[in-house]
Amino acid sequence: MTTTVLSSLTVPWIPLPHRMDVVRAASVPDGYDATTAFVLAIDARGRTLLTRVDRHGRGWEVPGGHLDPGESVLDAAVRELAEEAGLLVRPEQVEFVGGQQITILDTPPADYAYPARAFMAFHVVRLDHRGLPTVPDPRSECTEAEWVDREEVGRRCGGAAWLPLHESLY
Secondary structure: OOOEEEEEEOOOOOOOOEEEEEEEOOOOOOOOEEEEEEEEEEOOOOOEEEEEEOHHHOEEEOOEEEOOOOOOHHHHHHHHHHHHHOOOOOHHHEEEEEEEEEEEOOOOOOOOOOOOEEEEEEEEEEOOOOOOOOOOOOOOOEEEEEEEOHHHHHHHOOOOOOHHHHHOOO
């Protein structure tokens, strides 16, 4: 699979001049360092598993988060899905589909915590059955998880940079 840019934008949560490209790709693009892993879990009814994070007004999102030191993007995706949504899957069920490619346009300050070329990796898990109710790990930042239809994903996560990637899976 070649890298296909689905959208280009800037986001308010990156405090430096930047460009974010949402891409379909077979792997992390050359020259970019993966910092996070997310999972778009889709059940046999076409519903997507969302999680709710109450702090900082974040609201509904897809499960995911930062890689632990030495952790692969695949291992992080499986771990985050279990922690944040309570859905246990095997690594072979998880497919890399692309992500958010972030390029900082100026030299970042010394205290900037991320690489100047960062990648937020996205994966898909397609269940061959109806997604059952799940419960986030009580130690996670998520307070609930819910399977929702495609239109509801757009309503709950309106403005999320990853929405074009989600739509490309249908």
